[in-house]
Amino acid sequence: MEGARKTPITDWxxxxxxxxxxYAGWDMAVTYxxxxxxxxxxxxxxxxxxxxxxxxxLVEGPGALDYLQYLxxxxxxGMEDREILYTMMCYENGTVVDDLLVYRYEADRYLLVxxxxxxxxxxxxxxxxxxxxxxxxxxQSDETGELAIQGPLAEEIMQKLxxxxxxxxxxxxxxxxxxxAGVDCLVSRTGYTGEDGFEVYTAxxxxxxxxxxxxxxxxxxxxQPAGLGxxxxxxxxxxxxxxxxxISETITPLEAGLGYFVKLKKGKFIGxxxxxxxKENGIPRKLIGFELLERGxxxxxxxxxxxxxKIGFVTTGYLSPTLQKNVGQALVDRKAIEGVEEIQIQIRxxxxxxxxxxxxxxKKRTKSR
Amino acid sequence: MREMKDLLFTNEHEWVDVQGEEAYVGLTxxxxxxxxxxxxxxxxxxxxxxxxxxxxxxxxxxxxAADMYMPIDGVVTELNTELEDEPAQxxxxxxxxxxxxxxxxxxxxxxxxxxxxxxxxxCEEEA
Numbered sequence: 001m002e003g004a005r006k007t008p009i010t011d012w013x014x015x016x017x018x019x020x021x022x023y024a025g026w027d028m029a030v031t032y033x034x035x036x037x038x039x040x041x042x043x044x045x046x047x048x049x050x051x052x053x054x055x056x057x058l059v060e061g062p063g064a065l066d067y068l069q070y071l072x073x074x075x076x077x078g079m080e081d082r083e084i085l086y087t088m089m090c091y092e093n094g095t096v097v098d099d100l101l102v103y104r105y106e107a108d109r110y111l112l113v114x115x116x117x118x119x120x121x122x123x124x125x126x127x128x129x130x131x132x133x134x135x136x137x138x139x140q141s142d143e144t145g146e147l148a149i150q151g152p153l154a155e156e157i158m159q160k161l162x163x164x165x166x167x168x169x170x171x172x173x174x175x176x177x178x179x180x181a182g183v184d185c186l187v188s189r190t191g192y193t194g195e196d197g198f199e200v201y202t203a204x205x206x207x208x209x210x211x212x213x214x215x216x217x218x219x220x221x222x223x224q225p226a227g228l229g230x231x232x233x234x235x236x237x238x239x240x241x242x243x244x245x246x247i248s249e250t251i252t253p254l255e256a257g258l259g260y261f262v263k264l265k266k267g268k269f270i271g272x273x274x275x276x277x278x279k280e281n282g283i284p285r286k287l288i289g290f291e292l293l294e295r296g297x298x299x300x301x302x303x304x305x306x307x308x309x310k311i312g313f314v315t316t317g318y319l320s321p322t323l324q325k326n327v328g329q330a331l332v333d334r335k336a337i338e339g340v341e342e343i344q345i346q347i348r349x350x351x352x353x354x355x356x357x358x359x360x361x362x363k364k365r366t367k368s369r
Numbered sequence: 370m371r372e373m374k375d376l377l378f379t380n381e382h383e384w385v386d387v388q389g390e391e392a393y394v395g396l397t398x399x400x401x402x403x404x405x406x407x408x409x410x411x412x413x414x415x416x417x418x419x420x421x422x423x424x425x426x427x428x429x430x431x432x433x434a435a436d437m438y439m440p441i442d443g444v445v446t447e448l449n450t451e452l453e454d455e456p457a458q459x460x461x462x463x464x465x466x467x468x469x470x471x472x473x474x475x476x477x478x479x480x481x482x483x484x485x486x487x488x489x490x491x492c493e494e495e496a
Contacts, residue, residue, distance in 0.1 A: 019405075035431045036406045229405065229432055295453070297409050297429050318431060319408045348411075348427070 001027040007052035008145045008207040018227065024117035026053040029227040039230040039321040042193050046151035047226030048214055051199070052207060053116035055141040057123065060109040063134035068102065068110060071129050071270060073253060075263035079104045084172045084188055087261055089122065090271030094252040094278065098122050099243055101190065103174055111140075111186075115243050129270065145207030149214055150197030150226075150234075157218040158187075158198060161210075166198070181213030192231060194238025194362055236316045237323065239289075239360025245300060245315045246287060246329060254278050255285040255331060257359070285312065286334045289361055290354040291327045296347040298328040298354070303346040311336040314345065320361060327361050328354075371464040377479060378488035381438045384464065385482060393470050394440055396428060398463040399492045404430040407456045412468060417445045419471075421478055426468060428459065441478035443471035 001020060004027035014020055018029030028050065032038065041047045059067065068076045074087035083104055089097040098118040103111040114122045123139055130137060149158055159166050164178045166187070174188035186201040202210060215223060232242065241247045246256045253262050254275055264276055278284070292298060298317030303310050317328030328345070337343075337356075344351040377385045382400035386393040401407060409429040419425050419439040426437040447470040452458060458466040473479075483491060 030432075031405055034406050233431060295409075295411075297434065299434060321431065 007050055008204055009050035009052065009147070009211055012208060012211065013050065013225070016225065018225070021228070023228055024053055024115075026116060028053065029225070030229045031227040032225045035227070035229040035233065036321050038224055038226040039233050041222060041224035042151045042195055042226055042230065042234055043322055044152070045222035045224070046149060046153040046157055046197075046218055047193075047224045047230070048211065048218075049148040049150065049226050049228075049231055050146075050211070051148050052145045052204070054146055055114040055116060055119035055122065055139070056144045056146075056201070057112045057114060057126065058109070058138040058140055059112060059126075059135055060138075061133075061135040062108055064108045064110055067130060067133035067135045069266060069269060070133070071126065072100075072102065073262040073269060073271065073275075074102070075266040076102060076104070076110075077266065081106055082173050082175065084174060084190060085261075086172075088247070088253045088258065089125070090253070090269075090275070091249065092270060092274070094254075094271040094274030095249045096243070096247040096251060096253060096256075097125050097249070099241060099247055101188075103186075103188065105176070113146075118243060143204050144201055145204045146199060146201050147207060147211055147214075148191050148193075148197060148199045150191045150193040150195045152196060153218070153221050153223070154195070154197035157214060157221055157223060158200075160217045161213050169198070180210050183210050185210065192238075192240055193234035194240070194360070195234075230321075232316075233318050233321055236318055236329070237320055237360070237362035239329075239362075242316065246331070251285075251331065252278060252283075254283045255287065257287045283334055285331050286337055287315065287329055287331055287359070288337060289327065289329055289357045289359040290343060290345070291325050291357050292345065293342075293353045293355060295326075296345070296350070296352040297326050298330075298345045298347065298352070304330045304332050305344040305346055305351055306336055306340060309336075310346075311343070317345075322362055327357065329359065373464070373485050376464075376485065377440070377482035378485070378491075379438060379440045379482060380491060381436075383438060383440050385440045385479075386467070387473065387479065390473055391446060391470055392440075392443070392473050393467040394437075395467040396437065396459055396463055397488075399495075400435075401459050401463045404428065404433060404435060406431050407459045409434075410452045410456050410459070410468065412448045412450065412453065413445055415445050415448060419443060419445070421475075421481075428456075437468060439471075440482060441473065442475040443473055445469050445471050 004022040013029040021030045072087040101113040176186040178187045191197040302314040304312040312332030411427040424436040
């Protein structure tokens, strides 16, 4: 694949049945055995994803907390060491620069994990906002490899490779200096699938060692390498947003139903004026879930219709492998959808009826301690 | 059993099996592998008339939707409605999973389709 960058797992993937595609400039596996088999392995057993394309930025210095409070939408003031928060980073107009995880090492040192396709844009934005704060930003993306092991057997499999008691790592918390298969790693109980599991960060050139050790440790338990294809169907079912779909530089977090991660009471932050105004005077659009009532698959960007009038667009839609239903999410005009139970999705030359359903489509089974 | 050597091909990866005045059309193994797990097909109606290159239907995998194109001019005479319930047949046996049968209305166009050897080279270039 010309021009695309290799992750530490790219060569292993290509040699082990990975169907390789270019994604956000990286040479990655979209599937191995098949999307549905991999999806089901994660829901029922365990799957391992190469997510080395993700970006990592270290934020440190005496002004780190004040900086994050200003830069991001969530409230980091009550965070403990080794805790993680999910947050948005917004523009002044309230739309989304990126969504990310914030790992707190200490009060003045944090790791931010950002989307691969947004790394350059995010860092430029973050540096621009950092001028008035005593912080140093270090882009560690090129040195940091990452994998995610997800599924009900994830903990049991990875526990075979480490002396650290993984059950002590609670949901949305992490430990660093965890030795897995002899390799020094940072391990968090996080993921993007709606299943229990971990994300594992280590040195770029060490990740393959951890990857192959996990495959070996889980081979009698149905472990499966899992590609980007099922990463999307899994996160979609679990109601987790994908940048460029449910959130983007034209969508605010309140429109996307992510108000829980926007703490307007913490004081001024980038985008807070517009988001406050939306909260008080009405949020223009709403993210809804729907299920098709006739044959068809609703795809991203298809029009959502109500009585012949376009009221929005599909953000993500699939034949859900877990639910075996044709379902989707759509961003629609809030006033138009009030009291409505049935909409139509424009699929090519047909308007297919769909009923509104609650989000998330699939309920998480993550462990919380 | 249908065999590759007896078929003609389009550059949109349809196979064509000419039987006298009629022909069957389906999706090649190369394309079905590229699409991945196929979960949906949309077929036209019997008696629908299409020109060469018209989209006559849709095939969708979990990830993506792709149009099916008419290899040459024709009028639909029969549909394989089994595919609507069992779209995975296309992955399992691409040459058996025909989409539709049509009456050939312009036989000269068959000369514009690829032979098996041409198609094999075409796929090597696309891979």
